[in-house]
Amino acid sequence: MSRNFKVKVPATSANLACGFDCLGASWDDINLELTVSHVPYPARKHTSPIISYTGEGAGEVPLDPYKNLTTRVCIYVLRCHDILEFPDDLNLKVHNEIPFGRGLGSSGAAVVAGVLLADALADLKLSPSRQLDFALMVERHPDNVAAALIGGFVGSYLKTLPEGVLDPSSVPMSEVLPEYPPDASKDWGKKPPVPPKDIGHWLRYGWASQIKALVVIPQFELSTAKARGCLPEQYSRPDVVFNLQRLAVLTTALSITPPDPDLIWEAMQDKLHQPYRSELIPGLPEITKTLTPKSHPGLLGICLSGAGPTILALHTHNHEAIADGIFKIFAKNNVKCRMEVKSISESGSTVSFE
Numbered sequence: 053m054s055r056n057f058k059v060k061v062p063a064t065s066a067n068l069a070c071g072f073d074c075l076g077a078s079w080d081d082i083n084l085e086l087t088v089s090h091v092p093y094p095a096r097k098h099t100s101p102i103i104s105y106t107g108e109g110a111g112e113v114p115l116d117p118y119k120n121l122t123t124r125v126c127i128y129v130l131r132c133h134d135i136l137e138f139p140d141d142l143n144l145k146v147h148n149e150i151p152f153g154r155g156l157g158s159s160g161a162a163v164v165a166g167v168l169l170a171d172a173l174a175d176l177k178l179s180p181s182r183q184l185d186f187a188l189m190v191e192r193h194p195d196n197v198a199a200a201l202i203g204g205f206v207g208s209y210l211k212t213l214p215e216g217v218l219d220p221s222s223v224p225m226s227e228v229l230p231e232y233p234p235d236a237s238k239d240w241g242k243k244p245p246v247p248p249k250d251i252g253h254w255l256r257y258g259w260a261s262q263i264k265a266l267v268v269i270p271q272f273e274l275s276t277a278k279a280r281g282c283l284p285e286q287y288s289r290p291d292v293v294f295n296l297q298r299l300a301v302l303t304t305a306l307s308i309t310p311p312d313p314d315l316i317w318e319a320m321q322d323k324l325h326q327p328y329r330s331e332l333i334p335g336l337p338e339i340t341k342t343l344t345p346k347s348h349p350g351l352l353g354i355c356l357s358g359a360g361p362t363i364l365a366l367h368t369h370n371h372e373a374i375a376d377g378i379f380k381i382f383a384k385n386n387v388k389c390r391m392e393v394k395s396i397s398e399s400g401s402t403v404s405f406e
């Protein structure tokens with residue numbers, strides 16, 4: 053008898069300024085949730101999974117399981133374990149609170165949800181580290197997926213793999229996630245590239261309980277691919293050192309009670325990605341330079357959430373005034389936005405069986 057269960061994956065803010073591609077934090081009360089049940093054939097009309105979808109992205113997200121990101125990741129993980137088809141009675145209700153293309157890790161969450169779905173459906177008993185391996189075959193920077201999976205404030209890196217071991221970055225995405233019609237593809241029975249073990253490593257840092265996240269979410273979308281496309285191939289030594297020095301301080305600074313606004317504000321400066329992304333996010337340089345703990349008491353640090361365009365303002369209090377400051381700068385630049393206040397997610401992703 054197949055079991056019913058729920059998968060919950062939180063939104064994340066990757067980078068936290070200086071930690072490009074290596075820091076991430078996950079947030080409470082903003083999740084991608086899958087409710088999985090089993091409706092046996094012939095009580096329904098067809099045998100492939102039935103997906104219904106509400107919330108952010110509804111109407112836009114494909115409901116065909118071979119086109120939907122979460123179910124494509126799920127079938128990839130199943131096929132890596134020699135399971136070639138979805139269970140034929142699968143009913144998937146998706147509710148998504150994470151807006152698309154805003155830098156809150158919607159695609160990372162969809163990928164993690166797909167891995168956890170496969171794990172639970174086939175009782176694969178994957179360790180968190182193995183779950184991360186599968187997620188990293190699709191999402192190739194570890195910051196969002198590690199934070200979404202583990203929860204809290206997380207640092208991560210990709211291991212240098214020994215010669216001869218499959219390098220995930222060399223595998224075309226079409227081999228990992230082919231958009232295959234189930235019976236027309238010649239490759240259907242072929243095993244997809246299985247990830248090497250322990251590709252990604254992570255460490256969860258402390259997070260001072262007073263620190264909350266204000267997220268100011270512009271109405272426009274910016275795909276992560278586009279926001280990565282404007283980054284340079286190479287950096288100067290002073291710029292790299294600038295970020296390393298701040299990274300060395302920030303990871304501990306955010307765990308200290310009470311938080312020190314001056315230390316954190318400066319530690320949340322960045323020269324590796326935000327300056328290049330400014331051309332895509334009107335008002336960004338002004339927001340990150342002019343809102344300070346002096347001008348806005350309670351503010352700790354301010355940066356892009358992930359690849360943007362959402363602004364993340366870590367604070368202890370006074371979120372209305374901080375939000376107002378950001379709104380005013382965005383308004384001058386004709387950017388409409390809304391705000392939410394979040395706490396750190398202690399649990400990360402969860403799977404709960406009925």
Ligand SMILES: Nc1ncnc2c1ncn2[C@@H]1O[C@H](COP(=O)(O)OP(=O)(O)O)[C@@H](O)[C@H]1O
Pocket residue numbers: 084109113120121122148151152153154155156157158159160162274275276277358359
């Ligand atoms: N729950 C979901 N189900 C299916 N596809 C999703 C889901 N969430 C995100 N996506 C896909 O990921 C895209 C956004 O990814 P991306 O550009 O990386 O932005 P971000 O991850 O910052 O929101 C969406 O346009 C959509 O194609």
Ligand SMILES: N[C@@H](CCOP(=O)(O)O)C(=O)O
Pocket residue numbers: 064066067072073074154155156157158159160193195196276279280325357358359360
């Ligand atoms: N390190 C990545 C993070 C992308 O996060 P997202 O939430 O915008 O997908 C980057 O900065 O490109």
